[in-house]
Amino acid sequence: RVSLGTFSLRPTLKRMPPHTQCRKSNQPSHKKTSIFQTELMDTRAARPFSFSFNTSDYRILLMDQDQGRLYLGSQEYLVALDMHNVNKEPLIIHWPAPAKRKGECQMTGKGKQGECANFVRLIEPWNRTHLYTCGTGAYQPICTFINRGWRAEDYLFRLVPGYVDSGKGKCSYDPKQENVAILINNNLYAGVHIDFMSTDAALFRTMGGRTAIRTEQYDSRWLNEPVFVQIQQIPDSAQKNDDKLYFFFREKSLDSNGGASPTVLARVGRVCLNDEGGQKSLVNRWTTFLKARLICSVIGKDGVETRFDELRDVFIQPTQDERSPMVYALFTTAGSVFKGSAVCVYSMADIRNVFNGPFAHKHGHNYQWTEYTGKIPYPRPGTCPGGTFTPGIRSSKNFTDEAVNFIRAHPLMFHPVYPIHRRPLVVRTGVDYRFTALVVDQVDAVDGRYEVLFLGTDRGTVQKVIVLPKDPTSFEELTLEEVEVFRVSPDEIQPRNLYVSSDAGLTQVSLHRCGVYGRACSDCCLARDPYCAWDGESCSAFTPSTKRRSRRQDVKHGDPLRQCRGFNAKVEKRLRETMQFGVEGSSTFLECQPRSPQATVKWLFQREGKRKLVREILKTNHGILLKTLNQTDAGLYHCLATENNFKHTVARVALRILDRDIVLALTAEDEDEEPKTRPVEPHQPQSSFVSTPFPPEIRLINQYCQSYWEQLSPKQQQQRKRTSRRHTESQDQGLG
Ligand SMILES: *[C@@H]1O[C@H](CO)[C@@H](O)[C@H](O)[C@H]1NC(C)=O
Numbered sequence: 152r153v154s155l156g157t158f159s160l161r162p163t164l165k166r167m168p169p170h171t172q173c174r175k176s177n178q179p180s181h182k183k184t185s186i187f188q189t190e191l192m193d194t195r196a197a198r199p200f201s202f203s204f205n206t207s208d209y210r211i212l213l214m215d216q217d218q219g220r221l222y223l224g225s226q227e228y229l230v231a232l233d234m235h236n237v238n239k240e241p242l243i244i245h246w247p248a249p250a251k252r253k254g255e256c257q258m259t260g261k262g263k264q265g266e267c268a269n270f271v272r273l274i275e276p277w278n279r280t281h282l283y284t285c286g287t288g289a290y291q292p293i294c295t296f297i298n299r300g301w302r303a304e305d306y307l308f309r310l311v312p313g314y315v316d317s318g319k320g321k322c323s324y325d326p327k328q329e330n331v332a333i334l335i336n337n338n339l340y341a342g343v344h345i346d347f348m349s350t351d352a353a354l355f356r357t358m359g360g361r362t363a364i365r366t367e368q369y370d371s372r373w374l375n376e377p378v379f380v381q382i383q384q385i386p387d388s389a390q391k392n393d394d395k396l397y398f399f400f401r402e403k404s405l406d407s408n409g410g411a412s413p414t415v416l417a418r419v420g421r422v423c424l425n426d427e428g429g430q431k432s433l434v435n436r437w438t439t440f441l442k443a444r445l446i447c448s449v450i451g452k453d454g455v456e457t458r459f460d461e462l463r464d465v466f467i468q469p470t471q472d473e474r475s476p477m478v479y480a481l482f483t484t485a486g487s488v489f490k491g492s493a494v495c496v497y498s499m500a501d502i503r504n505v506f507n508g509p510f511a512h513k514h515g516h517n518y519q520w521t522e523y524t525g526k527i528p529y530p531r532p533g534t535c536p537g538g539t540f541t542p543g544i545r546s547s548k549n550f551t552d553e554a555v556n557f558i559r560a561h562p563l564m565f566h567p568v569y570p571i572h573r574r575p576l577v578v579r580t581g582v583d584y585r586f587t588a589l590v591v592d593q594v595d596a597v598d599g600r601y602e603v604l605f606l607g608t609d610r611g612t613v614q615k616v617i618v619l620p621k622d623p624t625s626f627e628e629l630t631l632e633e634v635e636v637f638r639v640s641p642d643e644i645q646p647r648n649l650y651v652s653s654d655a656g657l658t659q660v661s662l663h664r665c666g667v668y669g670r671a672c673s674d675c676c677l678a679r680d681p682y683c684a685w686d687g688e689s690c691s692a693f694t695p696s697t698k699r700r701s702r703r704q705d706v707k708h709g710d711p712l713r714q715c716r717g718f719n720a721k722v723e724k725r726l727r728e729t730m731q732f733g734v735e736g737s738s739t740f741l742e743c744q745p746r747s748p749q750a751t752v753k754w755l756f757q758r759e760g761k762r763k764l765v766r767e768i769l770k771t772n773h774g775i776l777l778k779t780l781n782q783t784d785a786g787l788y789h790c791l792a793t794e795n796n797f798k799h800t801v802a803r804v805a806l807r808i809l810d811r812d813i814v815l816a817l818t819a820e821d822e823d824e825e826p827k828t829r830p831v832e833p834h835q836p837q838s839s840f841v842s843t844p845f846p847p848e849i850r851l852i853n854q855y856c857q858s859y860w861e862q863l864s865p866k867q868q869q870q871r872k873r874t875s876r877r878h879t880e881s882q883d884q885g886l887g
Pocket residue numbers: 205206265
């Protein structure tokens with residue numbers, strides 16, 4: 152069992168300011184399921200790391216762009232990996248909870264699943280030389296500084312000796328509780344559970360010069376059993392006093408009247424960074440806290456709406472305008488019966504419109520939220536003090552009582568935020584897996600810039616999906632490939648990589664493996680992978696800087712007829728015909744797997760020069776099953792794939808049918824305990840090919856088996872030798 156937890160993309164966005172702007176992505180983990188072996192697996196895709204120490208529960212906590220390092224937190228350990236050279240010995244800090252504390256923790260009965268340890272959950276940049284880190288500290292959160300030196304060459308990574316801070320309000324007590332946190336100007340903003348029993352969840356501000364401040368305690372209108380997913384500062388205007396912190400979470404619905412409304416709701420919330428709390432009421436509480444619902448749903452062909460309410464992950468993609476990043480959010484359906492996932496994308500303009508719109512109002516416990524239509528106090532609740540519209544108000548302590556009391560009772564906006572085009576970018580329903588984590592990369596291709604989504608699944612894989620604009624109001628989604636992540640096979644290092652972490656460990660995955668799309672121009676073109684292009688010889692990594700005219704790529708249309716003129720015929724000729732045997736009366740499987748999941752497959756049967764569609768068959772994603780074979784089934788089978796009106800032959804199989812009686816006679820002989828092998832003439836050379844007196848069919852089987860084994864890798868051959876040693880003798884005589 153593995154769980155795919157946080158995962159984060161190695162930054163390729165050079166314009167991101169260094170150091171203090173380093174952002175971590177701290178996402179939920181409890182996503183456990185069994186590993187799944189995908190057919191598309193190419194062992195070179197994933198490079199798992201193995202560490203010499205005994206730990207678990209890995210989280211990618213921070214990409215340090217200054218020093219080209221990746222920081223991991225796990226149970227009692229912190230690790231710094233060199234992103235430019237992952238083979239370099241990582242720097243490791245052992246940071247256990249004090250033995251005394253572990254003992255106390257055990258006494259409370261909490262340690263049943265090993266929680267009485269220090270699970271590192273936060274690493275944030277503090278200044279040019281130091282990082283700030285927090286862990287659960289065996290149910291008593293602790294924090295401290297790490298000295299990472301001025302430069303990567305210092306090769307420094309160690310705890311500041313003797314220094315320990317309380318981690319209350321910075322890190323959860325329970326390692327199973329998610330938390331998010333960010334350090335801005337030495338203030339730590341954290342969405343955490345701040346008590347031992349995990350009943351009090353809050354958005355907290357601690358440290359730095361400002362007063363500690365939090366969300367209203369035990370007020371379900373503010374937060375109702377929230378699970379925090381992401382937190383980020385997003386400026387609202389050129390005026391610094393307007394700077395806001397946006398956070399994304401899910402929480403229990405307050406209106407669970409008879410099951411008509413969802414039990415879980417996805418939320419975006421925000422506060423002003425310069426909030427100092429109220430003067431008379433909301434003292435040391437946010438006076439600018441607002442939240443709104445995020446909607447992500449689809450209407451099926453039958454008119455039934457499927458809602459995705461369980462927010463799992465958020466990826467904030469910067470744009471040219473730092474006030475308007477794109478918000479990619481990953482959702483699953485709530486509940487356990489029906490497995491569905493979706494990705495929706497939101498614009499900051501839409502989010503701000505909702506925060507500028509009407510407030511929601513709730514009369515009493517048993518009433519629904521309705522639109523508030525009364526008078527709204529000045530300054531409008533949620534406005535930052537000293538901002539563009541409130542230059543005269545120096546502090547949130549100067550807000551009128553009326554304004555403060557209003558926000559206390561009306562933290563929720565009436566309108567929800569709808570995704571761009573009012574529909575998800577990616578939807579998965581009727582599948583046996585869920586998405587768990589999301590990362591977006593921007594890729595410059597020949598025909599424009601594309602966003603590629605990497606989606607972790609609860610079966611241990613990562614799907615690579617591209618979304619193409621179809622017309623001004625919709626888009627088309629294409630799954631490029633699926634890679635299994637947690638399997639061991641180190642190989643060469645790719646320059647651009649994806650790091651995936653989980654309970655089980657950390658793995659590096661190539662962003663592109665152009666080779667898997669096949670050896671043909673058409674395959675490369677149909678793949679529509681913006682990372683890859685046909686260079687005249689093979690499908691290889693595309694870098695926009697090397698603008699060579701011979702590079703063929705067509706992400707938008709995937710039209711090989713236009714892009715690959717002159718290349719296609721060559722490939723068809725190169726396609727090898729494979730020979731396969733079937734036994735009369737039994738079944739056989741003809742394999743054909745087009746490289747692209749979007750292709751439709753058709754089989755043609757050719758006999759005596761004539762081609763026709765294959766008779767009634769059982770068709771799967773991997774090929775066809777022919778049942779109750781007889782001699783009339785012998786012939787040549789063509790597997791044709793069609794995609795974007797482009798047809799090409801993917802496989803060609805020559806099927807031979809063996810006489811049932813002969814096969815039975817031979818297998819009966821083979822099953823004898825002491826096989827009565829046919830006497831071999833002493834002068835006859837020992838060969839694995841059979842000569843007379845066997846019928847010609849058997850000679851063919853032997854040739855087929857021989858060539859089959861020769862295709863296997865040396866390792867597989869060894870394995871085969873081990874498992875079939877008992878049959879070696881008969882094999883040598885041609886009966887293998
Ligand atoms: C690793 O730690 C776990 C519990 O923390 C323990 O059960 C296991 O035996 C340890 N393995 C090794 C190799 O020390």
